[in-house]
Amino acid sequence: MAQSWENPRQEPETGGADEYARSGVDIAAGNDAVARYRQILGEWRHPDQLDAIGGFAGLMRLPGDRERALAASTDGVGTKVLIAAELGRYAAVGADLVNHCVNDILVLNATPLFFLDYLAVGKLDPAVAAEVVRGCAEACRRHGCALLGGETAEMPGLYAPGHFDLAGTIVGLVEIADLPRSDSVEPGDAIVGLPAVGLHTNGYSLARSLIPAQSWRERFDGGTYADALLAEHPSYSQAVRAIERVARVKAMAHITGGGLLENVPRTLSENVKAVFDQERWNVPPIQRELVARGRLGHEERYRVFNMGIGYTLVVSDADAAKAVAAAPGARVVGRIEARTPWEPRVVIESARDA
């Protein structure tokens, strides 16, 4: 889970159900850890620290600057690295990581300044390490973001030969006046969804248990399972900036671990709910395959996987058509409704499930 102390996000250990626990990930332990972190962090807080709505990133006032704040987020790519390592495809996970981090601070409207990577290996293969870093460097460059440094650690005994872990930290700048104001979200607003491309960087423990390694090179959906599983986590930076030019965006969410069910409410107040209409977008083939293989229930599938929506934006209904026209693939996928305290914060309506 991201220790974005306001509203912690659970990275791959999130999930709702038995299936995910069977993949080796313990949800109760995750919730317990988060509660402990909150207590520790509650004991002292830097006076310049700001509430970062949704907790996708941390936010700190820039000393001596009344108008700007720094947003920062650390993330990893989870056990997607195990698939990348098995198949020898390394550059893609570097880009996955940078794009994931970019999206996390984009939720606060922050523009990336710089990124640092952390690559840990059991046995250092310079060509592999360079490919990972190249993936990071190219994704950074696409965002005008400096790759300011990083750390490569060779740790025999901690990682098996061929295994590696990859994490990174992004720092961006945001005008305090530009921070999204979720209190402006109101019933009748539209939820615009941006399309996901594969699983992004979440749900891989479950995905690996449902599609085992010996199947990865088999044909699937015009390519292989490997292609589908390693599809690059996209950056939503361009799409969001394009939408912001034509519409006032009230709240955003990056759909990571916890899916639509957990990520969308993070930036909404308690008196509204997000109602999605599954008929309005297509679930990508890899998610459909995983749902079928694991016989995943409605709740579980929407909690562990993004189910085809990678990023959401709330705009007024009047702005919705302009917003959708501004970014390729964007569509209205739901609406904001009033919520009473005993109602769920997210509802996903799906005729096919009925």
Add this chain to the structure above:
Amino acid sequence: MAQSWENPRQEPETGGADEYARSGVDIAAGNDAVARYRQILGEWRHPDQLDAIGGFAGLMRLPGDRERALAASTDGVGTKVLIAAELGRYAAVGADLVNHCVNDILVLNATPLFFLDYLAVGKLDPAVAAEVVRGCAEACRRHGCALLGGETAEMPGLYAPGHFDLAGTIVGLVEIADLPRSDSVEPGDAIVGLPAVGLHTNGYSLARSLIPAQSWRERFDGGTYADALLAEHPSYSQAVRAIERVARVKAMAHITGGGLLENVPRTLSENVKAVFDQERWNVPPIQRELVARGRLGHEERYRVFNMGIGYTLVVSDADAAKAVAAAPGARVVGRIEARTPWEPRVVIESARDA
């Protein structure tokens, strides 16, 4: 190695010699990776990125601010985590990590703003994770540094049960006018050393091969080997600020992987050399033990271990006495001399080796 692209530092895989290679760490591969990183990073550089002398941290001009820059560094604690995990001492590695990062940006005179941690585990134990985060939080608080967030990832299949990895990123602020000017270092200047407490966070692959796990609970030097091996990596922030109040500091170095031999030259020009006099300080018992057990040669011991000096500052000879008086344990440990191109950049004079 830190990808502090100017002058990369090699984290535990640095070392000079056969013994370290036997511990599973490949120096040639490390150098190869660094060369590849440099090439990748040479292809594009953000215009606001500044040369960060010594490469202990990255440095970037703060947009819209002519006077200030952000310094950032990502680091890990290496295989010290394997000892901490074996012995169930978790909080200390959190402090190790924060202090290590603080020292890395201190070399640029930067003051910490915020820190984010990355904790990766095979099986999440909430009490253990909280202890690690508590160690980070307390060390952050001692530096007035916000613990702005982080990521805890449970990754079954990548880490063995009980194993974990810990890395972190620090971001600090520095007035550009306060950046150390190594071109002001000249022959006759004094090198002030601040005492190390144990191995800090480097050389643990070799240390674990020389002092195996079954010995860690044995008595050593008034405690146990475990106590000596897990001694906290200190922060030099207070000592350095105290010295800066009474002396003009020309250059600094944090003695991490690569030891005095590799870290001190990082902030010096090519026309000077650092000459250390080993008679001026005591090598701590744990380092003496490791040198004896591994029969480590002169070069190797000073490259893999800090040998008792954790941080160095170059001051004019006239300032040396004031500097030493300002910080507990500080002492003059060497001097700057003119260097011709064929001479080594660091010389360690040691009567006992003769």
